[in-house]
Amino acid sequence: MSLPTVSVIMSVYNGAELAPAAVRCILDQSFADFELIAIDNGSFKDDTRAVLNRIVNETGDRRLRVVELDQNIGLAGALNHGIGLARGRYIARQDHDDLSAPTRLEKQVRFLDANPGCGLLGTRAEIWVGDEPTGRYHDHPLDNGTLQVDLLVNNPFVHSSVMLRRSALDEVGLYTMDPRRQPPEDFELWSRIARAFEVANLPERLLAYREMPASMSRDGANPFLEKLLLLCAENIAWWNGLERPDQSCRDAAALLHAAYEHVSLTADIAAICARVDGACAAIATKFGSADVDPRREQVLANLRHHFMHARKLPDWTKSLISLSRNLPVPAALKNWAKARLSR
Structure with missing residues (x-):
């Protein structure tokens, strides 16, 4: 057969x-x-x-x-x-x-x-x-x-x-x-x-x-998002030749998903962009740059855009959102803090 x-x-x-x-x-x-x-x-x-x-x-x-x-x-x-x-x-x-x-x-x-x-x-x-x-x-x-x-x-x-x-x-x-x-x-x-x-x-x-109906409301940590950010950070790290993600890889993943509560308080946009640029350069070397370069510019522009939004949060608000990953901070308070970004 x-x-x-x-x-x-x-x-x-x-x-x-x-x-x-x-x-x-x-x-x-x-x-x-x-x-x-x-x-x-x-x-x-x-x-x-x-x-x-x-x-x-x-x-x-x-x-x-x-x-x-x-x-x-x-x-x-x-x-x-x-x-x-x-x-x-x-x-x-x-x-x-x-x-x-x-x-x-x-x-x-x-x-x-x-x-x-x-x-x-x-x-x-x-x-x-x-x-x-x-x-x-x-x-x-x-x-x-x-x-x-x-x-x-x-x-x-x-x-x-x-x-x-x-x-x-x-x-x-x-x-x-x-x-x-x-x-x-x-x-x-x-x-x-x-x-x-x-x-x-x-x-x-x-x-x-x-599309299947699913609840989008959530109090506390979002395990799917956290795993997604981990995988993104690992991808950026791998193409940079790193064994594991460093802080810049993790910050890049968080910014590109507008997960500002996961961005470190000492995030360095130059270092973040360098990691993403390095990953794109490695992809271009392996597969050719014709289709890589335009997308790379879009991703870098998105990084800078989200970094500017993240900077609008005062340090105490960032700390509150960061602490909320592990502490039972009321959802309404977290949402208020995040909403300040849109002002």
Whole structure:
């Protein structure tokens, strides 16, 4: 039996309502040489497992394989489990609440076959709420140079749209299972891939990405933000040849995310810009400067802009916000302090 070209990995957790459409959008792809590994990640609130097995029985499609986990092992754990079972030379992601266009796999395989240096390929995406398009889009940059600079700061890939080269995962490893570094497990993995391989996005919107309702209010520390800042600081440090981030790398990450409470009281904008400029220069040396240089100027301009805003905070206010990371300072007081920046 020949091996499939693509292994599509879908982790499903309490997704009985939306998963059938996600599965069928893959089974109906114009590119047929794939396997779809659908993982019931310990669902307990609905009949996800029965729904997935029903699709297998109804379609009789041997490309679909259902994997049943008795307990939830987290998204990263489920994806790593699926990758361990995958047989394709390309690994594609599909979330159970998103929808792929019929030509998505075909266009991604064609691009990766033609660009052997690319280890990570995403697509642009429409943003939906429920079953309705919003008229908003995730139109991330396309070229490697711009994306490499953007990855210093944030995640310019829609997770459910990506296709990965299996050899890239063999070289850099799978999704991190370290709770101190995920979520965002996707950004953490993309960062490691981008250090060794080119990356790209296709210009077409080949995914319908559903925004799911979530509370944005939070009292106390934001663990996602803190992990994001750590990864950004590590990326800047790595391209500068540092074993670990120094204060300037950490300050750069905080400024670029407008996380002023994480900026040190002695932040040196010259040293901060030098770290980001050094990272961009290293990227340009490895991949070429044509697409790197314009993005570098934008990032440096953003750094200086946010530094000027951060300086508007008096020292006692900075100290208050800094202390609030570990002390139960009332949210209203913290928000008042941050609001002074907009005056």
